[in-house]
Amino acid sequence: MNPKLYASIAVIITGLVLLYGISDFPTFGDPRSPANSGVEGGAPSTSLYYINESYGATKVPNLVTSVLADYRGYDTMFETVVVFAAGMAIFAILRCFGRDDEAVITAPTKSSIDGDHNRIIVGTTCRLAVPVVQIFALYVVAHGHHSPGGGFQGGVMLGASFILIALAGNLNDALGRFSERSYMTLASLGIIIYAGFGVLPQVLGKNFLDFGVLEKFFLTDGPEMARSHSMLGVEIGVALTVMSIMFAIFANLSSRGTLKGGL
């Protein structure tokens, strides 16, 4: 019979079971919900611990940044590695060297934005928008301690600005500004920066990613500000990797791995 019918029945049954499960949920935004309880040391709830203690321990007003980059530093590091691995996988599958593929969609013959009559409006607007996007992305990276944002968001926005150049003109315009050699270097450099911030405390005799001992490097008064500054460094590493990988994925996908022509 119709396979979609069976699929719909399965989906409806699963949905009903999930809806039934909602009835046991704690109320919205409850810091003492069961999922947060049971931290060692007698704290009543993990959320309350972060809400009460994290500003004193890290001097970072944005809870999310301090949890992501300091308390859950391992997690964020391997998330960055996952992004890097995804980029490398796409590079390994798609990238082809030196073979001229007949089926590649060729870009218009007038390659520059200015010379192409049909694209002059889009090209000019993108030329106006790209610097603003990049400055806002740098603000998001650097200001992630105080406002929403951080390495991932800022990195994706930086990558999107290069994708915007590639979409408004063609891929060569973007690759002229951000070549394959540089994005591969920057992607690896981001991981190295993050891992380096992890190894540095180990050299000083503490645990991996224990930023508190870095106060001698940053010449700050006390381990709290050292944690805050290390978080900024870590976010910059994340932003470099994410930016390069986003653009690498787009460049390889849109040109079938030849890095010629593009969309």
Add this chain to the structure above:
Amino acid sequence: MTVTIIVISVILILTGIFFFLGAAVGLLRFPDFYARMHAAGKGDTLSSLLVILGFAVYQLHDFHSLSHDWPTLLVILKLLAVVLFIFLTSPTATSALMDAGWEDNVKPIIAEGRSNHLEDDCDDA
């Protein structure tokens, strides 16, 4: 003073919503692709401008002194920046969509006995 500012902002927001309605009606009722994009592009841009300007004016309603209320001024500046970017990008997006439709050979509906001037513009380009 406060009441005047709130009334002005409400008038701006309501005008914006009215133009949004016009854009939506035009999007549904106009006959061909280009007329629909015309309605969507123009109505959307103007109504976004009016609604966000209404928000910006509303922020002024408890503005007393510059030294005390400068965060309000910051909010207004951010809203104006949003307006600026919508004004930059929304017409460009409309233009790009129109271009894509023209390259895809979407024919506009033209009244009997009138010629299509766009055709001879685009042939030599």
Add this chain to the structure above:
Amino acid sequence: MILSFDIIILVFLIVAAIIALNVKDLLSSAMIFGIYGFLICLLWAEMGAVDVAFTEATVGAGVSTVLFIATILNTRRRSSD
């Protein structure tokens, strides 16, 4: 959290999801998936998870739509399903 606002966004979410699954043209499906990502971003921002909403706005509604379209233009545009 405003319940009426939540319900409106959730209804739009379900509609966008169903349309994105049912459309035969994969390009339209990718665009509607972008709308889905933006609606989920709105929902998260409205519930107070601003960082997650920011990530969803940049990744889900922004870059992933572009990547989908880049892939579709290099493969087939029609869905056989």
